Amino acid sequence: MKIKWLVILFLLVASILGGCSKDKPKDGTTKVRVAEVTHSLFYAPQYVAISEGIFKKHGLDVEITTTAGGDKTMTAVLSNGADIGLVGPETTIYVYAQGANDPVKSFAQLTQTDGTFLVARNQTVPFNWDQLKGKTFLGQRKGGMPQMVGEYVLSKHGIDPHKDLNLIQNIDFANIANAYASGTGEYVQLFEPTASIMEKEGRGKIVASFGLESGKVPYTAFIAKESYLKKNAKTAQKFTDAIYEAEQWVDTHSAEEIAKSVAPFFKDTPLDISIKVIDRYKSQNSYSTNPILEEDEWNNLQKIMKNSGVLPKEVPHSVLVDTKFAEKSTEK
Incomplete structure (x- = not known):
């Protein structure tokens, strides 16, 4: 850094x-x-x-x-x-x-x-982490806790975030939700209440909790x-x-x-x-x-x-x- x-x-x-x-x-x-x-x-x-x-x-x-x-x-x-x-x-x-x-x-x-959640676009089948492979994932800023915990959880599920995903992490923190809402990415890592609001508006579905996955x-x-x-x-x-x-x-x-x-x-x-x-x-x-x-x-x-x-x-x-x-x- x-x-x-x-x-x-x-x-x-x-x-x-x-x-x-x-x-x-x-x-x-x-x-x-x-x-x-x-x-x-x-x-x-x-x-x-x-x-x-x-x-x-x-x-x-x-x-x-x-x-x-x-x-x-x-x-x-x-x-x-x-x-x-x-x-x-x-x-x-x-x-x-x-x-x-x-x-x-x-x-x-x-x-x-961790306080973030994984939000998926058009999720119609039961979620499993392998579904992320090959997809575009809109993550958080490199070096910040959300991104680090996100990568830790992905690794725990056998996913290399830099090889198995199209990882985007160059969008300013304040604009991540807007970028996803405008069509960028198939999965996004979001804080609340943004994640729940997006779900209520039909823009995505919360499918996993990084907090539950990563522990204390x-x-x-x-x-x-x-x-x-x-x-x-x-x-x-x-x-x-x-x-x-x-x-x-x-x-x-x-x-x-x-x-x-x-x-x-x-x-x-x-x-x-x-x-x-x-x-x-x-x-x-x-x-x-x-x-x-x-x-x-x-x-x-x-x-x-x-x-x-x-x-x-x-x-x-x-x-x-x-x-x-x-x-x-x-x-x-």
Whole structure:
């Protein structure tokens, strides 16, 4: 991976996030700017933390901006366009491998499985993975968690994604669903609620879950520069405490209750779709029930990266994962 993608996107992300104020709100809460890699019901606990007043309860005013892509999210964090990023932990390894003086660390895990689904066009017979051979597969960005897990699952089913498929992975993350809807590809890997909406509109059919197929993996976590975590330790602890409380809230409430809670963040998504999506994620244990990113999960992440040929170097868990905030949260 090259560091140049960070430089290229610097100005773009700065323009998106530059208007975010660092000033302390008048109500005395601490402002925290979060850049999320995409906007999805997959991140329900994050939105619950806002809608149920959990962040506010912990003295935080959290502002979320969608940056649409792991590279853009990391750029936002590195350029101080955001205090915290919500993204796949693999991005921290890429930056560390380039010799970063101020490493970016994962400090609170949000999801623990892949959140994408395989959508097929004109699927009229029972699905099996061999049906993908020789077909055009619209995948995700190379080096990102969705693509890596996708390749890991395909390999597990005896499919070489670079030899047995016509693999397309040069379409910008935000445009993948539109490309598929316009006729590109026979299969596509999509997040929710996009996958379910496409199915409801008759544009495709969900035939498999990459989350169920790949098992437990630290898919999405909150990251921040080491310097930010040191200078703002109290804020990081409050943030992690709130995330843990939100994760517990999601774990103990029904899909319908969660969908209604986060509805203001998904005004264009019908409530029945939201309920269906959240229930699907809950049933496959996608939502973390605590924010601790364990060492075995970290090692599994690197195994998946290695399988995809994008692991620049193996990095010990202790170097890029800071668990002290999450451990303190769960002890309360």
